[in-house]
Amino acid sequence: MNEHLPESGRIDSHTVLYGVIGDPVRHSKSPIMMNRAFQETGINGVYAAFHITPDKLADFVAGVKAMGIRGVNVTIPHKLDIMKHMDHIDPGAEAIGAVNTIVNDNGTLIGYNTDGIGYVRSLKEEAEPSIEGKKIVVIGAGGASRGIVYALAGERPALITIANRTEDKALELARALRGKAEARAITSEHLKEACRQADIVINTTSVGMFPKTDESPVDASWLKEGAVASDLIYNPMKTKFLQDAESAGCRSHGGLGMFIYQGAYAFEYWTGRTAPAAAMRETVLAALQSG
Numbered sequence: 001m002n003e004h005l006p007e008s009g010r011i012d013s014h015t016v017l018y019g020v021i022g023d024p025v026r027h028s029k030s031p032i033m034m035n036r037a038f039q040e041t042g043i044n045g046v047y048a049a050f051h052i053t054p055d056k057l058a059d060f061v062a063g064v065k066a067m068g069i070r071g072v073n074v075t076i077p078h079k080l081d082i083m084k085h086m087d088h089i090d091p092g093a094e095a096i097g098a099v100n101t102i103v104n105d106n107g108t109l110i111g112y113n114t115d116g117i118g119y120v121r122s123l124k125e126e127a128e129p130s131i132e133g134k135k136i137v138v139i140g141a142g143g144a145s146r147g148i149v150y151a152l153a154g155e156r157p158a159l160i161t162i163a164n165r166t167e168d169k170a171l172e173l174a175r176a177l178r179g180k181a182e183a184r185a186i187t188s189e190h191l192k193e194a195c196r197q198a199d200i201v202i203n204t205t206s207v208g209m210f211p212k213t214d215e216s217p218v219d220a221s222w223l224k225e226g227a228v229a230s231d232l233i234y235n236p237m238k239t240k241f242l243q244d245a246e247s248a249g250c251r252s253h254g255g256l257g258m259f260i261y262q263g264a265y266a267f268e269y270w271t272g273r274t275a276p277a278a279a280m281r282e283t284v285l286a287a288l289q290s291g
């Protein structure tokens with residue numbers, strides 16, 4: 001794939017295509033992050049954002065095969081519906097029930113999920129090197145939560161406690177983890193006690209995300225001193241939950257690393273090369289800081 005490098009990063013007739021699909025998609029930072037990764041590694045690839053509405057998903061998949069688009073990232077609302085268009089699904093993505101990365105292997109489409117493994121890599125590198133034996137509280141039971149709890153389950157935590165506004169979804173997710181990790185669902189009145197005991201408390205809801213930045217999914221004073229407060233949100237980079245947790249003596253971990261590493265794993269699946277994660281982070285950080 002890399003034998004035909006264009007002069008100084010120019011697109012030429014050997015350039016390999018990649019992209020992200022979503023609805024909406026224009027807010028996505030994936031194109032700047034991935035194009036920086038191609039530039040950094042000298043790979044002759046280009047990555048674009050495609051606004052694909054649900055009624056056009058099948059047409060898009062046909063286009064991927066016809067045009068030989070090598071790799072696609074999949075974001076809201078397509079992570080579930082894209083699965084029926086895959087020729088193979090990685091067992092991890094199958095268990096999670098969502099695909100966020102497609103590899104086009106000469107016309108065979110393989111679906112992966114890099115959200116959960118991206119999150120765990122970020123958590124271990126940036127906040128808590130060992131998850132084994134830890135008590136974890138996960139707030140929220142949506143798509144992102146599913147990805148991360150499966151990845152966390154593989155790290156042998158002592159207990160994963162899930163709390164969600166819609167309690168049935170927390171119950172269902174805790175049940176799905178049976179045999180993989182010690183997991184339970186709790187109702188909101190037990191959240192305070194669970195947070196007091198937890199080593200890591202993770203917000204996987206959208207509460208606190210821009211523009212409603214004055215909201216928090218949980219009272220951070222419930223966390224024990226030294227615990228890790230983690231938030232999947234990266235806009236803002238430090239949510240109210242994380243700010244309050246720091247004031248209460250906790251360590252904080254934001255969502256930017258998850259975004260970088262889910263992209264890094266996708267890049268590695270597509271190219272077989274190590275992703276330039278530091279350069280990718282630098283580019284996204286600069287874009288977020290410039291508004």
Ligand code: NAP
Pocket residue numbers: 115139140141142143144145164165166169204205206207209232233234255256258259260262
């Ligand atoms: P989702 O599938 O729509 O799930 C949303 C979750 O948030 C559900 O558990 C929902 O509870 C809960 N929720 C929403 N509004 C709430 C409110 N007002 N009060 C209490 N709970 C509320 O969305 P998702 O894809 O999982 O994304 C969730 C968050 O993760 C978003 O902020 C997203 O930006 C972030 N995320 C970050 C990355 C990253 O790379 N850093 C990747 C993926 C997602 P119900 O079940 O009761 O509706």
